[in-house]
Amino acid sequence: MNLKFVAVLLFLVVVLGLKYPQPSITHGRTDVVSVTPWLAPVVWEGTFYPVLLDSIYQKRNITVAATVFAVGKYIRFLKDFLETAEQHFFVGFRVKVYVFTDQPNEVPKVKMAAGRELVVRSVPNSKRWQEISARRMEIIQTLIEETLKNDVDYIFCLDVDSKFHSRWGTESLGELVAVIHPGYYKDDRSKFPYERRPASRAYVAPGEGDFYYCGGAFGGVLAEVHQLAQTCRKNFEDDAKEGIEAAWQEESHLNRYMWLNKPSKVLSPEYLWQDFKARNSEVRVIRFSGVIKNYNEIRPN
Numbered sequence: 001m002n003l004k005f006v007a008v009l010l011f012l013v014v015v016l017g018l019k020y021p022q023p024s025i026t027h028g029r030t031d032v033v034s035v036t037p038w039l040a041p042v043v044w045e046g047t048f049y050p051v052l053l054d055s056i057y058q059k060r061n062i063t064v065a066a067t068v069f070a071v072g073k074y075i076r077f078l079k080d081f082l083e084t085a086e087q088h089f090f091v092g093f094r095v096k097v098y099v100f101t102d103q104p105n106e107v108p109k110v111k112m113a114a115g116r117e118l119v120v121r122s123v124p125n126s127k128r129w130q131e132i133s134a135r136r137m138e139i140i141q142t143l144i145e146e147t148l149k150n151d152v153d154y155i156f157c158l159d160v161d162s163k164f165h166s167r168w169g170t171e172s173l174g175e176l177v178a179v180i181h182p183g184y185y186k187d188d189r190s191k192f193p194y195e196r197r198p199a200s201r202a203y204v205a206p207g208e209g210d211f212y213y214c215g216g217a218f219g220g221v222l223a224e225v226h227q228l229a230q231t232c233r234k235n236f237e238d239d240a241k242e243g244i245e246a247a248w249q250e251e252s253h254l255n256r257y258m259w260l261n262k263p264s265k266v267l268s269p270e271y272l273w274q275d276f277k278a279r280n281s282e283v284r285v286i287r288f289s290g291v292i293k294n295y296n297e298i299r300p301n
């Protein structure tokens, strides 16, 4: 099916020329903002042409990596994550999904399409989910340094307790990519759950901050994500040495980082909704969303 997709695309490009509606700079979506004040696109359904974008990136012959952590009871979410990724995540492109788990034997056997690969890596379990969360940045940093450097172009780091429901593809690619959290995007920034204690390296002052971004999905080119992972890890560890843990752990550090280093592309909450939330009217498509779960049942503490 993958090969068919690529063949059809090539046919369109080479034989027919690529056909898509005429772009306009005066007509488009008016119910949402599709560019930030620093001129990064905000990706919403209806602001891009998938076939056009795919043809651009097919020519570049890109490889996209995804990381996902399935530690402890979170392993139960892995099957749906992997199966729906096969249906919706960069279909037709070369993809490497890295699963980090303490139970490699429990990783479901999901059939991957041609050009797509599943790589399983062992990691130790931890007594505290906060620690698992902190170790993620370290593992992402090391993975980029030791494994991905030469054969991957883009990486996305995604939460396992989520599912794909619709296309997540080349429209999401950029140097540094952040996803707007579905819970706060209509709120005043004073209400964002940033870390508010100045003693923490994740601190964001009351009059600061652009958006509240998700810790559960971020990405970009390797160099940018490496810089992010290294910085967040160091800040987390330096905080820990002083007995401080940011309000939302890595998500707090990521938000501080994205305030200081503006993302070059911002993905709308279509890219990480929450199943318990009713869909708002401006969200025409839910592409990826967190499943409903009982924290008491799945977290180790």
Ligand SMILES: *[C@@H]1O[C@H](CO)[C@@H](O)[C@H](O)[C@H]1NC(C)=O
Pocket (backbone or CB within 6 Å): 061, 063, 151
């Ligand atoms: C595309 O990239 C893959 C993997 O990096 C490589 O094996 C292949 O030869 C490349 N194809 C082209 C047409 O450059």
